[in-house]
Amino acid sequence: MKKIFALLITILFIASCAKSGDVATLDEPTEAKTTITTVAATETSTIPTTTEAQDEYPEPFHNILVDRYRNTDFFNERLEKMLALIFLDCLMKNDYDTISKMMNSNSPEAYKFINDIKFDKCEIFEEYDKTNYYGIFKLKFNISKSNNKLFPKGETYWFLQIGVASSMITGLERCEKNSKADASFKEKEISDESYFCYLFSYCFDIYETSNDFNKTMVKSKYIPYHGIKKFYETTAFKDMGSYGGFYDYLDKLDKNEIGYPVKHLCDYIKKTTGITEFDFIEHDDWCYEYDPVKKTLTPEQGHGGGWSPYTVLSEKYDNNTGIYTTIIDYYSDTAYLVVAKTIKYTHKKDADGTNIMISTEVTYDSGYEIAYDCI
DSSP states (O other), X not given: OBOBOHHHHHHTTOOOSSSOOOOBOOOSOOOEEOOOEEEOOXXXXXXXXXXXXXXXXXXXXXXXXXXXXXXXXXXXXXXXXXXXXXXXHHHHTTOHHHHHHHTTOSOGGGGGGGGGOEEEEEEEEEEEOOOSSEEEEEEEEEEEEOOOSSSOXXXXXXXXXXXTTTOSEEEEEEEOTTOOGGGSSOBOOOOHHHHHHHHHHHHHTOOSOXXXXXXXXXXXXXXXXXXXXXXXXXXXXXXXXXXXXXXHHHHHHOTTOOSEEHHHHHHHHHHHHOOOOOOTTTSOOTTEEEETTTTEEEEOOSOOOEEOOEEEEEEEEETTTTEEEEEEEEESSTTSOSEEEEEEEEEEEOTTOOEEEEEEEEEEEOSOOOOOEEO
């Protein structure tokens, strides 16, 4: 259900937090500390509507939250725990708008169902040592009124994951009272074929029904180079193995080469998707440098990456035709609560094992925007 490929992103130089990425996993099992912290709804002013769309570099939403809770006991806690307590406080107050923002959702209307739930008590039941990527907490809810299947009446337990880099919710998953944190938020094993489908939609921004991706891409919004680069790297050269493997590969191509040959990028994308009209030079991006003499693209280094939440529902293979059919849910939030779209992919492999996309079909569309988060 959750795949954040944080290490993979670091290895593969995904540039900028604007639109690239994947899904991350829990580090090694951590020791739990039982620290029951009960939340009673605090008196805080309403979180204002931000003008993020108008700002080139908007203030991170968690900064706004922290400022609003400055005069509460929460303010003395470390950031991840403070945000976990704020989340519980918002549940107690049925503040679905703030909750949606904490889950990186741009569709607050999708969470109005929270208004109809009566949370009698919300508490941190167990707290886990912070990892490199997350703050992890086990929550306990007592609900006296609810007709919602996700949050039923009675006592329930949940794992909450707060991303260290983004300081936003990157996972909320139902668990048992005695469940261990390392049993949740683990990277779920999926096939290369399914991951290829996710990368295709994510990197080319194609989340619609199509069997002609040239036409689809022309209609879609701006496609950043670093997203295409990720698709190329993780499908064509996923066995590079390490940060240095990138340069090892280039050395094999040309001892004087210090960037990706544009021809290689275009040839591979044409082979795997049929897209022939993508111009890396025209789609200029601050995260790489184009050398007009060598006709290469050199990626900037040291940037983070991103991901969109998704779950692979099924993958089928037809032995007679050699065709794969993969179905993926994409979510409106990084807590994996509300499905935004479901897409069916038809794809195959050629003789040398290269994945090739044939068509996409949207089988469910809620109308909500698919979420995105930085890591």
